[in-house]
Amino acid sequence: MLSEALFALAAAQSVSAHFKLAFPAWRADTLAHEDTSKYSQWTYPCAGVPYGAGNVTDWPLDGGSLKLELHHPWTYVFVNLGVGGNSTNFNVSLTPEFWNTTGSGTLCIDKVPLPVMVDDGALASLQVVTVGEAGSALYNCADIRFKKDAQAPANCTSGGIKVTAIREQNGNGTTGGNSTGGNSTGGGDKKSGSPGTLGVNAVALGTVAGLASAAFAMGLGF
Ligand SMILES: [Cu+2]
Numbered sequence: 001m002l003s004e005a006l007f008a009l010a011a012a013q014s015v016s017a018h019f020k021l022a023f024p025a026w027r028a029d030t031l032a033h034e035d036t037s038k039y040s041q042w043t044y045p046c047a048g049v050p051y052g053a054g055n056v057t058d059w060p061l062d063g064g065s066l067k068l069e070l071h072h073p074w075t076y077v078f079v080n081l082g083v084g085g086n087s088t089n090f091n092v093s094l095t096p097e098f099w100n101t102t103g104s105g106t107l108c109i110d111k112v113p114l115p116v117m118v119d120d121g122a123l124a125s126l127q128v129v130t131v132g133e134a135g136s137a138l139y140n141c142a143d144i145r146f147k148k149d150a151q152a153p154a155n156c157t158s159g160g161i162k163v164t165a166i167r168e169q170n171g172n173g174t175t176g177g178n179s180t181g182g183n184s185t186g187g188g189d190k191k192s193g194s195p196g197t198l199g200v201n202a203v204a205l206g207t208v209a210g211l212a213s214a215a216f217a218m219g220l221g222f
Pocket residue numbers: 016017018019072
């Protein structure tokens with residue numbers, strides 16, 4: 001009896017753990033399949049879910065919304081893009097300043113800027129990676145199609161999550177000085193020596209339902 005109760009508790013915890021990629025829609029519900037071990041979020045690059053297993057969501061040409069449900073006390077979040085259908089090479093980082101999130105709840109970013117040019121109608125996949133205290137990573141992927149007229153999710157609000165953008169050492173993130181969001185004209189080379197200057201992503205994060213503490217730490221070894 002006791003062992004059954006403990007097992008049930010452990011199972012319940014494993015289901016509520018890890019994270020959900022709510023928008024764009026993930027390839028498959030990897031939380032629901034956790035117990036059957038059909039998919040595992042521990043599996044690189046996409047939790048064991050093949051390309052095309054789920055929906056293809058339209059996403060704007062210059063970047064779009066990202067909505068996650070986070071369940072751990074804290075996690076680092078990275079978002080990568082693989083261009084093309086069935087890409088397994090997620091070599092475009094959408095988070096040159098990765099996100100340090102704390103709390104359990106919903107994180108919705110209005111616009112994750114796209115650092116590359118894409119054609120209308122081009123296929124791609126997003127890979128969301130979360131890294132916890134053990135240094136091991138969890139993965140979920142969403143298949144997208146870049147469209148000029150892509151619809152934003154109906155409701156992009158965050159709750160329960162505090163997020164900070166962390167500047168990676170030697171990262172090549174654009175360091176704009178202004179807050180026009182996504183179209184930095186601050187230009188050139190202000191990578192160092194300007195603490196307090198928010199990069200494009202940090203500006204975007206600042207729009208998260210007033211919950212964002214817009215700050216970043218320089219040179220965090222990772
Ligand atoms: Cu977990």
